[in-house]
Amino acid sequence: MAKQTSSTRSRYVQIRSRAWRRMVITVSAFLVVIIGLVSCKSLMPESDSSLDLSSSPGSGEFAGKIGVEASIEFVDRAKLLRQFERIGGGSFVPTDENGYPLTDAQTVIFDDRPIPAWAPPIDDPSEYQPDASGTYKLLFNGQATIGTIDGENINITNQNYDANTNTTIADVTLASNTPALMILTFTNTKRTPTHESNTGITNLKLIRPGYASDTTQLFTDRLLSAYQPFSFIRFMGVTNTNYDAGFYGDPGHHIIEWNERSLPSDASQQGFTGFREGKKGLAWEYLILLANTLNKDVWINIPVSASGVSPEDTNSYVYQLASLFKNGNEFTGNVGLKPELNIYLEHSNEVWNYSFSQYIWNKLAAEDEVAQGRSTLNNDGVTDPEVWARRRHAKRLYEVAKIFETVYGSGSLGEKIRPVYAHWTIFPEQYIETLTWMNNTYGTPGDYFWGLAQTHYFNDNLSGEQDAVQDVLRAMRTDSEGGNEITLRLHAIAQILACIIWRMKPVLTMGVATRPTLIIRLPPIVNRA
Incomplete structure (x- = not known):
């Protein structure tokens, strides 16, 4: 591997530092809408030239599918607990391979308080607090003295230990009209009857009020109901x-292998620091089970550092992921995603975004690939690493698409398997340049890319702090219409590809520390007369 220059990394660190300093604490409620879904089967020009954008954008009626950005609510609240800490906090405790503590420990089971409840004041005149009160059923293997950081709001009763099953149960009641926060401590722990004290616990569960302690239901009723319209x-x-993908080229390359991924058996479905390299979030198995329960298509984002370049590497992360979605495993009952459901594929997320680590990871990987020689990224003599990075992002989606096609079989690509190419909306010429290069290097993009993604941001900066709601909405509409020129250019690209996906994202910034984020994706039905 070619050694990366320190200047490349230092420039990125400076850029990223500035970007984060500009950021405010945000919370996002994502709504994703796809309307008028069309396949990407029309041909791009096969000549070695840029796309011809002289024709006018297509038009048509809007109709189709509506989707939503996922939020997960388990019946067992412990599935999203935070990493176990030493009593009193300050550092993480040693854990077993699943993330359960090997010593006495404490953990935040949940914290549903509005941002930033821990750094008031909250910019909300109504001082809204979600209601998480009620009696929860606590279960775990082992013995422990159960405590809490806030004894006034939380009451622990009916604790009992069954030596035959090595199971402790207890009722944990969060009082009404109190913050939606639960931190539990486990002291005098014994993992099994034969273990010494201070050896931890395993298989921790906290079942929500209203569900039986022995329920096998994974997702809450209200979550399943909320997803029904989509x-x-x-x-x-x-x-x-x-x-945080780290820097490509560091020891281990920060490449994630399949055996390093998040597992359904993990103590939590949140990322853990210093745990397996690929334990970043929800295990893929839960995605499959949720989609099958709801009978919904899935849109998945492939980790930027996931292994797998070609279908021949059947042990790679991407190949095994495709196999899991097709065939399932023991946890899913050896059932994959339902055959009638579709998979939208996206390479990472906003790989162009300087504030995300996937930007620099992808760029360094592109530089290394070119340095190794015989790379397609510079097959036309281009020397700009930024161009290499943009090409690698598209090429990576192509590689992922071909692996999924191999697993699912001939005819799946563009039908069940739907790769979506996403880039920076304000640079439509970069869409054109990259897609032209893909066309000249790998053939017609419509044969392997199902759609394009566009981000269309607009905000309320043109309104005043005391403006009425309707005035704020009018200001947002005016700002949105200011981006029409770029939208029309991307429409022209869409007319050639016969597909585009808009993503509209209003950002409310005035007088609030939180910024609700809405994403809407609208592809037009293209006139191809």
């Missing part, structure tokens, strides 16, 4: 696609 679910956030 046709597909995008899992970018819950799988933690924007994880």
